[in-house]
Amino acid sequence: QSALTQPASVSGSPGQSITISCTGTSSDVGAYIYVSWYRHHPGKAPKLMLYDAIKRPSGVSDRFSGSKSDNTASLTISGLQAEDEADYYCASYTRSSTWVFGGGTKLTVL
Amino acid sequence: QVQLQESGPGLVKPSQTLSLTCTVSGDSMNSGSYYWSWVRQPAGKGLEWIGRIYISGTTSYNPSLKSRVTISVDTSKNQFSLNLSSVTAADTAVYYCATYDYVWTNAFEIWGQGAMVTVSS
Numbered sequence: 001q002s003a004l005t006q007p008a009s010v011s012g013s014p015g016q017s018i019t020i021s022c023t024g025t026s027s028d029v030g031a032y033i034y035v036s037w038y039r040h041h042p043g044k045a046p047k048l049m050l051y052d053a054i055k056r057p058s059g060v061s062d063r064f065s066g067s068k069s070d071n072t073a074s075l076t077i078s079g080l081q082a083e084d085e086a087d088y089y090c091a092s093y094t095r096s097s098t099w100v101f102g103g104g105t106k107l108t109v110l
Numbered sequence: 111q112v113q114l115q116e117s118g119p120g121l122v123k124p125s126q127t128l129s130l131t132c133t134v135s136g137d138s139m140n141s142g143s144y145y146w147s148w149v150r151q152p153a154g155k156g157l158e159w160i161g162r163i164y165i166s167g168t169t170s171y172n173p174s175l176k177s178r179v180t181i182s183v184d185t186s187k188n189q190f191s192l193n194l195s196s197v198t199a200a201d202t203a204v205y206y207c208a209t210y211d212y213v214w215t216n217a218f219e220i221w222g223q224g225a226m227v228t229v230s231s
Contacts, residue, residue, distance in 0.1 A: 001173060003156060036217035038157075045206065045224065046157070051217035089157050093216065097170055101149075104156035 004029065004090055004102035011108040017078040020105045022090030023071060028100055030071035034093035037066060037075045039086045040104075046089065050075060077107070085109045112136045112144075114207050114222035122201075122229050128194040130225055132207030139165055139185045143213035146190045148181060150203040151224075158203075162210060163190055197229045 005023040012018040022029065022037075029035055037050040048057050053068040063078045073092075077084055090102040118130035132146070139146065147162040161171035163181045171179045175194070183190040194201060204224040211219050 003158075034216040036215070038218070040157075045221035046208075046218070047221075048215070048217050048219055051215040055215075057215065057219070091157075091159070091218065096173070098172060099147075099159040099162075099210075101157040101159060 001028075001094060001096065001098060001100050004092060004100055006088075006090060006102040006105045008103070009106045009108065011110055012080045013110045014080050014082065016080050017076060018080060018107065019074050019076045020088055020090075020107070022073045022075070022092075022102050024073075024092055024100070025071055027096070028092040028094040029068070029073055031095050032093050033068065035066075035068055035073040036091050037064075037073075038089045038091065039084075040089060041086045049088075080109050082109050112142070112209060112220050114209070114220060116205060116207050116222045116225035118225060118227070120226055120228060122197055122227060123231050124198055124229055125196055128192070128197050128201060128227055128229070130192045130205055130207075130227070132190050132192075132222060134188045134190075139183070139188050139190070142209075143211055145170075145210040145212055146181075146183060147208045147210050147218060148192045149206045149208055149218070149221075151206070152200070152203040160192065160194075160205075199229050201227070202229045203227060 035053040038046040040046040050066040145162040148160040180193040208218040209220040
């Protein structure tokens with residue numbers, strides 16, 4: 001299985017909005033709503049930010065939102081803050097009953 | 111609240127078997143709706159799903175690693191383990207254990223802090 005495709009890096013200024021895309025195939029992202037997003041600060045445990053493509057776990061800021069269309073899912077962060085600077089990964093369940101992650105996107109807050 | 115902690119050798123020789131254990135605290139592995147999973151991150155690279163196990167012992171593995179991976183569970187000790195055989199330098203990575211909630215979120219909800227494993231002679 002191939003990793004989902006994410007941009008290597010994105011950047012934005014404080015207060016701005018950014019969107020990170022996650023492109024898969026009809027066998028993973030396009031097949032299920034089971035797409036999730038994780039924030040990963042180096043040296044720390046990844047943190048779940050969105051699940052079922054659009055839902056936020058309790059405690060996650062409503063500045064984080066998601067969408068999914070066909071084989072592509074997206075994570076949008078509005079009102080960028082310095083603490084948002086991290087690596088972000090998407091993940092999807094697949095038709096093979098396995099899971100696949102994206103290659104990761106480094107978010108820089110300018 | 112469930113907490114996870116990885117443990118095991120930080121250095122493994124090439125061709126040998128990497129073995130890690132994840133200890134679950136805060137609740138019994140028999141409660142909850144979890145698959146118990148392993149994920150790794152090679153240096154400078156992204157996250158890679160390794161595999162998962164259910165408390166019944168049923169497993170699912172990443173096809174690219176399937177021939178070398180075994181995940182097992184010991185509910186009496188509230189632990190699950192990863193064995194990766196015939197390791198090479200490419201297996202050098204931070205290894206995370208994580209819970210996958212298959213009922214409420216269908217996502218990797220809780221993660222350990224990670225264990226760095228280096229493959230070198």
